[in-house]
Amino acid sequence: MSWSAQKGRVVFVILLFGVQVVQGMETIDWGGTYAQTTICGLTGTTVEFQCSFWYPQTIDGQNTNVVKRFWFTKGSSYNTEDLSLDPEYSGRLHFDCQGDLCRLSIRELRESDAAVYKFRFVTNHGREGSYSVMPGVNLTVNDLRVQVRNYRQKTLRCVTKCHLGSSPSYNWYENGEEIQNENSQDYTPAHNSKHSYSCAVRDQHLLSPPACVVEKCNKVVYDNRNICALKGSSVDITCTYSHPYAIRTKFWFRADPSYMRINPSPPRNLQLDDRDRVEYPRESYRRSTLRIKNVMESDSAEYRFKFTTYDFEWRSSLPGTSLTVAAVQVQVMDVEVEDSYVSAQLSCHMSCSPTAPLSFCWMRNGRSAVDCSTAQMTKHHKIDLYPGDYVTCGVHGYPLTVSTPLYALKAPLIWPSDPEEILEGRPLTLTCRTDTQTSYGQHWYKKLKPSGHQAVGDGPELVFTSIRSSDSAEYFCTVGNELGNKTSQSVMIDVKYGPLHANVSAIPSSSISVGSSVSLTCSSDANPDASYIWYKDNEESPKFTGAVFNISDYRQHHGGEYRCEARNAFGSLNATLWLQVKASPLEAATIGCVTAALLLILLLVAVLMLRKKMASKHTTQCKAQPKATADSHRDHQEELVYSVVAFSKHAPTYSNVANAKRDQDDGVEYTAVGCSDSRVSRPKLQEEPDVSTLYSTVQKKRI
Template identity: 40%
Template sequence: MTLTAAASGFVVFLLFVQVIQGWDYYGVTYSSTEICAVKGSTVEINCTYRYPSRIDGGDTEVKETFWFTKLSGYQPVDLSTDSDYQGRVEYSCYERYYKKSCTLRITDLRESDSAEYKFRFTTNQQDGRYTGSPGVTLRVTDLQVKVSRSSHSNRRELKCHSSCRLPYRSSYIWYISGEKIQSQTSSTYLLYYDYGDSYSCAVKGHEDFPSPPVCINDKICYTDRSICASKGSSVDISCTYSSYQTIRSKFWFNHERSHQWQSPSQPEDLSEDSQFGGRVQVLETETGRSTLRITDLTESDSAQYHFKFTTQWSELRSSLPGTTLTVTALQVQVTRTTVHQSDTEAELKCHSSCSPAGRLSYVWFKNGQKVTGVETSSFKGRVYPGDIISCALKGHENYGSPSVYAPRLPSVSVSPSAEIVEGSSVTLTCSSDANPAAKYTWYKKNGDPDLQPLSKEPQLVFSSIQSSDSGEYYCTAENELGRRTSEYISINVTYTPRLPSVSANPSGRIMERTPVTLTCSSDANPAAKYTWYKENRTLIQGPEGVYHFSNIRSEDRGIYYCKSENQYGEINSSSLFIDVQYAPRLPSVSVSPSAEIVEGSSVNLTCSSDANPAATYTWYKKNEDSPKASGQIFTITDIKAEHTGNYYCEAQNRGGRHNSTLQLIVVSRSMKSVAAGSITSLFLVIIFLFAFFLIRRKRSTKRIAEGPDNNAQPNVGPVCDNPSAAAQRNPSEEQDDLYYATVSFSKNQEDPLYSNIGLAYPKRQKHEEEEEEEDEAGVDYTFVNFKSSSASPELRCQEDSVEDPSALYSTVTKNPRV
């Protein structure tokens, strides 16, 4: 038998009545109004429908067709979108000529699928909606094993039974203590001997949905080994039992409550336990079956439950484990969302990890207020920021689910909260109250509209934070119901100064007497303090890093650098060379050889000047336009008399120019011998004068030694006519006398004694380029110093004389050139 055939055989049509509903040609016809099916099978519910082809001249078109069993906000819930039927529902609808039909197919039937099913269609006409009501009632039941004793022997007869009529010629499978019996395929099984603890059956092809096990001959079998139920709901725990003896007592218990028993080895009736007071009920629906019903379930009710009975001669407990009950709380599950700008359209489901037994009614709450018109496990509506939604089982509102809501405003924190130093480990944490739990994303504020997330975890971790990580950060918290953004948190990373950069302004050529500013800058946090140095000599300290020359000088030329420091360290900059440029200083000129210059000899005129950049030199002769030579040295190899004259050199750079003059006198060879004789005569005159003054001094000393003349007249004033009067002066008034022999040379004389070189020093003018040369007479002096204890009166008188041919000095004058 195929699965489809077996499934269709499971369906029993109890009432074959054609139902037509409608008005004005609208209508729905169901094939049957009641259907009974076995748990685990497949069922098909069929209908046909009709509608007017045209209304008011307009053609009628069907826009929507679906089946439903429940409402949400007074609106039918499409069965194909109901999470309780997910993956188990299929529609087969078509229109052919005048026949329009739709079939609902439900697989893997559950007892909770028992309900009334209705068909609804919608057209394009105004008010063109129609629902076939009443619908089709589906009842899903379990298989049961019925035990009876044979009238002619001690044999037991087991029958696989259902309240729904089973398919004709169905094949069955029998189980003894959970093990399949291969030889048995009929609905009846004759038991000659008790081989096992329990017996159950199933329809072939649906082995996953066997009947509850039954027991015979003083045994206890449990219907379900494991049950899961929602907090606040009710649960039935059943078992079957059998005994040849008269049963005197029976009750349910669980070992979790053994600490309440008077004797740990003697179980006590659960119905008398104070924890279950008023919540426990034992039902005997049929002989040999006991059901423990627990209402208002709590999570503490999770335990393993057992059944026990006693007879006159024995006490019996099952050798098999009891039924394990797990109680879980309801949860609101977000199944579908559509995000809008100001809210979220969400579809929610009141969910439990346990599948509730039977069809239950639910209550929904929004912001603490009950939502009217919704009693299903699903809720669909708009959720705004701040809304909270929960659900509960109807009649058990005190056991509602935890509320679901969009994230609250996230809070952000940083660890460590103290000062953050570069290279340390830093963690940013984002947290928000949200249910379902929020997902987090971290961003750094940088003005980019397409921000790339830094992390999608609650924590953003910097294992070794860098200065570039300084800035403002924020996070977002998001779940299915909304999204919130945190405030900014600022991260300030402190670090040692980076290598300073140094610069000069102006950055190009630096001229003397101009303002210059040196600037030092370094990236540091906290801000650095700066120190300027010139070749290891401290110039200035401060936070600005600026050193200013208001009027830079040539001696400021040199190598400079700065130091940047804060509390985390210090670092020196690279060197900065300051080259101060200036115009040439007054040049220094000289002649070589420095002795007299004779015709035919070679002469070097040298010029030098302090300048930056180095000066270029040009030699000129006075009153001549064209230069004589360039370079520091001007060489005349065969000098002649016509070379006599004033020469000047000009030192020049881009800063300016300056010049100096020297006088060159060339002596002919014939005049050289005359000059030599004259010089010899001059030296003889000097020696003669020296001897004369020496003799006079000795005589004066002798007179003083002989004593004063008593007949001498008092000296009232200077007596220049009487030499003896001068001799009578007080010796204490005598002083050393200095005598000068001045020798000068006149340019205009042709005396060979004057063949020499005299320097002309020009006066500096306010504008260096407009200097006016002015020659001065060069005068050579010969100083003769005579030291005497008594001055000669004759000499003193001679000093007062305007003109005396016997003067002891000779003057040779060199007239200045006009």
């Protein structure tokens, strides 16, 4: 069903198969509609409400924006209480909105949850811009139970006052163990036994309490399925049980997951493990109580009761009582950030809803801000906090329930693990420190040029296992909580390292003409900047100190290898360059002539040495020379001499020497000269190896 405060809206209500469907004709006024106006929920299950709403897009030329949405059950249309702030629903609500559709779900439904639930939204137009959608959704809560329909035939039925839809499926249990292949609403036991029976709606995980077919049967019924206990308090878990025979043993145990397995470990009596905190008070006929004192969050678990008779052991797989132990926490409902402080609307929150009403206390910086003795149900509190202030809440009469402090943060500081020079390759850790004892969300950023930043990590520390020169930059961190964020001052990380990639260059080129100007430049990547020293060849004394070595009048002696040494406090690196002298044209011609003359002299010397060697060999091999007459001697002085010399690698050398025959031929006189080690010619060997023969002929005209 829907409701509109303005005229011009028509509402249709249609009942279809027991489900009420609400439709509305939308206009431009204020309004809303619910998907269902009546809902019946089973105890322990989850229900969901849905509401869609609308409003004018503009009012007096100003756009309309929704600033708040919530559900309520108490108060009038103009004075409502947000359901999420009600401690009765703490930890059981889930609220979700998508555009103009809002949903509310309530889990672990209780009988006390039965009420009319309404939706309200608030816009930016003040009091007149708020609207409550009427008439709301009526929620009823009912149990699931086993009913004996026919005592004579012992026929059982699983019943509830809630409509479960068409053809629901059921599960049946005997003494806490599931009966296979039974899914109808009715069940007839096979015999008249002393067993108990429970039923459940399939897929809803909700069981009815066990029921007996006869007057007395074996069963255990827990008073509460779920209990929320405050940390540091004492809690009682109770149950009633029945049995047809005398009981031999009975105790409470903690239902470990292994208990539900095929071969569970035997349950263990809780009192044997912790006698100081666990006791069984007020034991009476067919009723048992488990008391746990000073409960801790680790006590959150499921607890079950077990008994045995002379021929029976109750080992039901049905759930017992689930205990949730919770501490209080300060929850921020709304916050306004001013220049020097924050104004916060706070709530003392628990993750579950306790059954008994509580009185809450508020403290600022450890001092009481509210009188706890008179602050009944002061769950909400508004307070102004300056940087460094903190607020806590607690429960009156339970000193162990004080919450973790909530701080109005100060800007954090960054501390490097090495405050001195940061060297490349070494580890470095940056710590984002706050003046609070609790940790908050911390994030790290690296500044980028010209303006910007990059996220580089989360957590209280930023760790560099081996820092690099590329990591040099400004870094800052942020911390934040429910009251806002704070940013630290930037810290410059300047990574130091020795020279890298040293190199040298010659201007104008590597081959320079005599008389020109030369500039040698040395450069390297280093932090801090490197200094430069120049050396020539293997000289120990430096030629120059500086990055640029200038030679204004380049000469021959300037050629050679030059070495530049780049050095800073963290290392050194060398680079070399070879300079070659380029001669002028006149010098090149002179050098060419001198080189040619030297080569000619060397050639003549070689020829003379060769001839001298040959003459020496000829003298040695010729043992006797024929006696020459005066005439012949005179004639021989004017004759042209031919010499034939043959060399052999392997065979003996044979030579003939004879006077030249005076033949007149073109005025040329030939003379044959030869020498031999024997006057008798030796026959030539048949298999004579190859001989290399050198023939030289010299011809001379008669004068």
